[in-house]
Amino acid sequence: MTLSPIRKIYQGVSDRRQMFRVFDRHAQRPNRFEGDAGSLYAGEWFEVGRIEHDYMLDILPPLWMRGEMFALREFLTDSITSVFYTLRIDGRPRSFHGYCDLNVARSPVELRDAIVERESWPVKAMTHGERLEHIWSATHDEYRGYAGERWLPEHRSKRTVLYYGGRQGTTLKLLEDLTEDEIAAKLPVHLRNLPERIAA
Structure with a gap:
């Protein structure tokens, strides 16, 4: 099961319960413990509340922080980890979670740019x-x-x-x-x- 590179996977702002459910929405996949599942997760993103963003920042010291983003220290797979963003879109700050492949140098930046582009659509719509x-x-x-x-x-x-x-x-x-x-x-x-x- 191969999914497209960057994709929004949940509409609206997820609360803590929904955030944790969406984190591992592929948990039931066949052969879960065989092979690298990085392609299932890399590029997935969704919006989270500011409280949820700050909660994740406080759990462990981040792997790194860069401007409006930080990466979690615990990896989901070999090179895939959670990156959280605080982005100003249409004049207001919003928070997002995405899975990035840190073996790809610009992965966090490319995901950030895709989120900004998607959330800046002039008309509320869904693909x-x-x-x-x-x-x-x-x-x-x-x-x-x-x-x-x-x-x-x-x-x-x-x-x-x-x-x-x-x-x-x-x-x-x-x-x-x-x-x-x-x-x-x-x-x-x-x-x-x-x-x-x-x-x-």
């Missing part, structure tokens, strides 16, 4: 990919998982979610195969009618 990532991040572990041996070989290890289809009952579907109506039904009400922005 199709952001809708799917939000659904995955917001769905409880009991209702999401990975396609196993009962699926066709080309679908194994892809992400799945349970979808309640009314009279049709509950169905296990590939996340990527959700229809626009199914996506809208799984999004919170305040996100359902946002226009879709076409990813560049």
Whole structure:
């Protein structure tokens, strides 16, 4: 399962409970303890509250601090660690968390620039990919998982979610195969009618 390089994975400001859930949203992946999972995490980012940002700064001395960002000392994988940002966007300070590959020299700066560019859109909107990532991040572990041996070989290890289809009952579907109506039904009400922005 390979994901795109830089992606927003949760809409809105996450509280502490949601922040910790999103930190390891790939915990149920198959073969969790085999191989390097860096590509699953590198480039993922989401907004956190200022209190959550400061809480993470106070847990341990950071690995490093540079202007508006600091990196956690504990690594998620070989070279992937959490980087927290405080960025001024549209005249107000906001806080963000992202996973950066510190083997890539400009990774924290490139992620910062991507966050600023994304959060500076003139119209509040979501891409199709952001809708799917939000659904995955917001769905409880009991209702999401990975396609196993009962699926066709080309679908194994892809992400799945349970979808309640009314009279049709509950169905296990590939996340990527959700229809626009199914996506809208799984999004919170305040996100359902946002226009879709076409990813560049």
